[in-house]
Amino acid sequence: LDADDQETVYNLVEPLHPADVADLFELIGPDYRVDLARAINDLLGSEVIAELNDYVRDDLVEDLDPDEVAELAGDMETDDAVALIQDLDEEDQQAVLAEMEPEDRAAIESALAYPEDSAGRMMSRDVIAVPEHLSVGDLIDFLREDQDLATEFWEVFIVDHKHHPVGTCALSWILRTPRSIALADVMKRDQTLIPVTMDQEEVALRFQKYALISAAVVDESGRLVGQITVDDVVHIIQEEASEDILRLSGAGDGDINEPIHLTVRTRLSWLVVNLGTAILASSVVGMFQGAIAKLALLAVLMPIVSGMGGNAGTQTLAVVVRALATNQLTSSNTIRMILREFRIALANGTTLGLMIGGGTALLFQNPLLGTVIGAAMVINNLVAGLAGILVPVTLDRLNVDPAVSSAVFVTTATDVMGFFSFLGLAVLSGLA
Amino acid sequence: LDADDQETVYNLVEPLHPADVADLFELIGPDYRVDLARAINDLLGSEVIAELNDYVRDDLVEDLDPDEVAELAGDMETDDAVALIQDLDEEDQQAVLAEMEPEDRAAIESALAYPEDSAGRMMSRDVIAVPEHLSVGDLIDFLREDQDLATEFWEVFIVDHKHHPVGTCALSWILRTPRSIALADVMKRDQTLIPVTMDQEEVALRFQKYALISAAVVDESGRLVGQITVDDVVHIIQEEASEDILRLSGAGDGDINEPIHLTVRTRLSWLVVNLGTAILASSVVGMFQGAIAKLALLAVLMPIVSGMGGNAGTQTLAVVVRALATNQLTSSNTIRMILREFRIALANGTTLGLMIGGGTALLFQNPLLGTVIGAAMVINNLVAGLAGILVPVTLDRLNVDPAVSSAVFVTTATDVMGFFSFLGLAVLSGLA
Numbered sequence: 001l002d003a004d005d006q007e008t009v010y011n012l013v014e015p016l017h018p019a020d021v022a023d024l025f026e027l028i029g030p031d032y033r034v035d036l037a038r039a040i041n042d043l044l045g046s047e048v049i050a051e052l053n054d055y056v057r058d059d060l061v062e063d064l065d066p067d068e069v070a071e072l073a074g075d076m077e078t079d080d081a082v083a084l085i086q087d088l089d090e091e092d093q094q095a096v097l098a099e100m101e102p103e104d105r106a107a108i109e110s111a112l113a114y115p116e117d118s119a120g121r122m123m124s125r126d127v128i129a130v131p132e133h134l135s136v137g138d139l140i141d142f143l144r145e146d147q148d149l150a151t152e153f154w155e156v157f158i159v160d161h162k163h164h165p166v167g168t169c170a171l172s173w174i175l176r177t178p179r180s181i182a183l184a185d186v187m188k189r190d191q192t193l194i195p196v197t198m199d200q201e202e203v204a205l206r207f208q209k210y211a212l213i214s215a216a217v218v219d220e221s222g223r224l225v226g227q228i229t230v231d232d233v234v235h236i237i238q239e240e241a242s243e244d245i246l247r248l249s250g251a252g253d254g255d256i257n258e259p260i261h262l263t264v265r266t267r268l269s270w271l272v273v274n275l276g277t278a279i280l281a282s283s284v285v286g287m288f289q290g291a292i293a294k295l296a297l298l299a300v301l302m303p304i305v306s307g308m309g310g311n312a313g314t315q316t317l318a319v320v321v322r323a324l325a326t327n328q329l330t331s332s333n334t335i336r337m338i339l340r341e342f343r344i345a346l347a348n349g350t351t352l353g354l355m356i357g358g359g360t361a362l363l364f365q366n367p368l369l370g371t372v373i374g375a376a377m378v379i380n381n382l383v384a385g386l387a388g389i390l391v392p393v394t395l396d397r398l399n400v401d402p403a404v405s406s407a408v409f410v411t412t413a414t415d416v417m418g419f420f421s422f423l424g425l426a427v428l429s430g431l432a
Numbered sequence: 433l434d435a436d437d438q439e440t441v442y443n444l445v446e447p448l449h450p451a452d453v454a455d456l457f458e459l460i461g462p463d464y465r466v467d468l469a470r471a472i473n474d475l476l477g478s479e480v481i482a483e484l485n486d487y488v489r490d491d492l493v494e495d496l497d498p499d500e501v502a503e504l505a506g507d508m509e510t511d512d513a514v515a516l517i518q519d520l521d522e523e524d525q526q527a528v529l530a531e532m533e534p535e536d537r538a539a540i541e542s543a544l545a546y547p548e549d550s551a552g553r554m555m556s557r558d559v560i561a562v563p564e565h566l567s568v569g570d571l572i573d574f575l576r577e578d579q580d581l582a583t584e585f586w587e588v589f590i591v592d593h594k595h596h597p598v599g600t601c602a603l604s605w606i607l608r609t610p611r612s613i614a615l616a617d618v619m620k621r622d623q624t625l626i627p628v629t630m631d632q633e634e635v636a637l638r639f640q641k642y643a644l645i646s647a648a649v650v651d652e653s654g655r656l657v658g659q660i661t662v663d664d665v666v667h668i669i670q671e672e673a674s675e676d677i678l679r680l681s682g683a684g685d686g687d688i689n690e691p692i693h694l695t696v697r698t699r700l701s702w703l704v705v706n707l708g709t710a711i712l713a714s715s716v717v718g719m720f721q722g723a724i725a726k727l728a729l730l731a732v733l734m735p736i737v738s739g740m741g742g743n744a745g746t747q748t749l750a751v752v753v754r755a756l757a758t759n760q761l762t763s764s765n766t767i768r769m770i771l772r773e774f775r776i777a778l779a780n781g782t783t784l785g786l787m788i789g790g791g792t793a794l795l796f797q798n799p800l801l802g803t804v805i806g807a808a809m810v811i812n813n814l815v816a817g818l819a820g821i822l823v824p825v826t827l828d829r830l831n832v833d834p835a836v837s838s839a840v841f842v843t844t845a846t847d848v849m850g851f852f853s854f855l856g857l858a859v860l861s862g863l864a
Contacts, residue, residue, distance in 0.1 A: 019641045027764050143608045153604050171603035172585050176575045209451045211663035231643035241673030242754050249750035264779045274743045278736040289728040296721040299731030304710040311706045318681035322674045332459050347696045
């Protein structure tokens with residue numbers, strides 16, 4: 001394929017779905033992307049661009065002139081065009097917008113006026129809104145006449161004279177209802193309205209909870225301004241869930257197409273923070289250098305206590321972060337969850353303490369050492385379980401994303417308390 | 433609310449959406465659930481039951497007679513009824529099925545015949561399938577007449593005489609097309625077909641990639657047997673993404689409604705495996721007891737090297753596990769990704785090595801110790817980066833879920849190599 005045979009490449013790519021072409025761009029290395037773009041020229045349409053990973057897209061779009069970008073954006077749905085343009089720098093944004101049709105430009109500019117990651121950025125302005133007094137037949141005639149409508153829609157929104165949504169009608173009901181019936185008699189009055197400033201994560205949770213296909217977006221005064229459809233939400237659900245795992249581990253947004261120097265910077269800043277906490281934990285060990293010099297076996301065993309605490313803390317943390325993200329853990333059941341984690345930590349700590357304590361006592365013929373490590377294990381498991389829930393819950397109350405910063409606090413707690421409880425008990429008990 | 437005032441409770445719950453009633457059941461403690469169920473009696477319909485968390489549902493359903501369960505299941509869509517019945521034990525399943533209408537029973541039995549987590553279990557059998565030769569008008573008349581059809585659908589599937597799907601038609605196109613046009617002229621011939629045995633994770637990825645609202649499910653001979661709609665897929669995307677974070681940390685399915693003894697068992701078995709690897713790592717330290725007895729400072733510093741390796745390995749692991757799960761990392765770009773992680777590890781390891789090495793040399797006035805810990809840090813970061821990608825990629829090739837078992841191998845590698853490189857270099861360099 002790299003052998004300059006553009007026609008073969010073109011013929012191979014032609015039958016593919018735009019989403020598959022986009023995948024192809026991501027899978028081949030950055031060095032081949034420009035060649036591929038050249039080979040398939042007219043197949044690289046707005047649909048492919050819309051499906052591309054942000055970084056790959058920026059790379060490709062960088063070489064285009066503003067009027068070419070404007071043309072691509074003009075062919076896209078508003079939300080995809082917004083995604084394309086919002087990543088450009090201020091100057092390029094202006095240049096591209098200047099080249100666009102006035103109508104498209106107005107739509108994109110008003111979307112960009114909403115906060116990033118809000119419903120206003122995601123929504124499509126193409127929405128079917130009709131007055132209450134229409135009959136099913138009127139509506140069908142209206143839809144057949146108006147050729148400028150959005151090509152795909154799943155629901156019709158019924159609005160009052162102030163353009164406030166009063167009901168919604170799935171297309172399947174319209175198809176199955178005789179023409180003479182009034183829309184007011186088939187529509188569903190209960191509907192989930194999305195405020196235009198709502199965060200996309202919250203939008204995704206609503207869609208999921210109420211099994212929505214599309215939903216009306218309303219502005220501050222309650223006017224219908226657009227709709228969000230589930231296909232755009234699906235990406236967000238996936239992204240938000242992935243985000244938690246990546247943030248917990250300090251891997252940034254974990255995008256494998258990100259330029260390597262950005263990845264290094266993100267991961268390194270997390271590792272440097274962790275270096276600080278590792279030094280803190282090691283200074284606890286430093287307090288007990290005398291004891292370790294007397295009994296080097298303590299240094300052999302101490303990583304077991306701290307490491308197991310870290311593992312137990314991570315378990316609790318993962319569960320709590322997901323439960324917070326999916327609104328399953330709220331102020332009404334926090335106390336119950338804390339007690340639950342405490343009981344789990346007690347059960348696990350006791351079991352592990354007996355295992356490691358018994359093993360140590362037998363192996364080194366030293367019951368006192370076994371007791372010390374067993375007790376430290378119980379203590380550190382309790383610290384892990386409590387830190388694992390209290391840290392993320394507290395951060396969440398303070399409106400800090402618990403996935404971003406919890407892990408540092410929890411592993412610091414388990415490292416410090418692991419070393420301190422084990423070495424401290426060893427000294428107290430007169431072992432060393 | 434607990435004060436026995438059933439009427440007040442009823443009135444409070446009545447206006448809620450079934451999904452909100454289900455949430456209420458999950459948020460209140462297990463002790464109050466039966467009381468709540470009693471208070472709201474007829475509001476606890478099949479829609480609420482379908483939305484309940486598995487464990488909470490099992491709890492409530494346990495007290496019901498088979499004929500009551502059968503009645504609930506009869507009111508549900510096939511996929512929800514399957515979810516309800518598949519969790520019962522064999523004997524109860526039979527009892528409930530025996531009480532059901534023959535038609536519903538047949539549908540559920542055939543769904544249960546497909547493997548768990550397959551498309552066959554998720555699909556709904558209610559699907560609109562019409563022959564090619566119909567016109568748009570014929571179709572609308574057919575839909576208006578037949579009252580037994582699924583109440584909500586988004587697409588009509590067009591089939592040939594063998595009941596093989598040949599095209600699909602979004603309802604919005606049907607509504608906008610004059611009655612006289614043949615379906616064959618408006619339908620889209622390219623469609624994504626879901627084989628009935630496809631795993632639900634793969635189904636979710638297809639929906640996401642091609643932005644589907646619904647898709648036809650076909651059996652081995654290519655016959656249309658059902659459809660899957662996006663609202664059922666949304667839950668799976670969420671679950672599968674959450675699963676990875678929970679499995680990586682060994683927290684099982686992380687369901688906060690799971691009975692506590694099951695949670696303890698899941699988490700404990702993971703911790704016991706990790707205890708094994710912790711003991712292995714500590715035995716490496718044991719090999720260097722002599723050196724530690726001479727220079728206890730080694731024991732103070734060694735957790736920094738192993739811990740930082742663990743952090744770096746977890747970052748790579750999180751990125752790789754998500755990239756594998758979303759089909760972004762395939763055999764075609766594995767080598768490129770390994771080189772990418774190697775370069776990141778080298779950059780991060782060198783930076784961290786210089787920081788901790790320089791700091792140690794200055795603080796303890798010991799340039800040799802600084803060099804040793806700096807070199808060990810570089811080595812362990814490389815081990816972390818390579819293990820972080822090689823372990824999950826290898827497991828994935830062996831068809832083992834990389835999220836389940838990778839973390840053990842990676843942290844074992846970083847612990848063992850962290851201790852070994854630091855203490856080994858210390859001895860080799862004559863430090864102790």
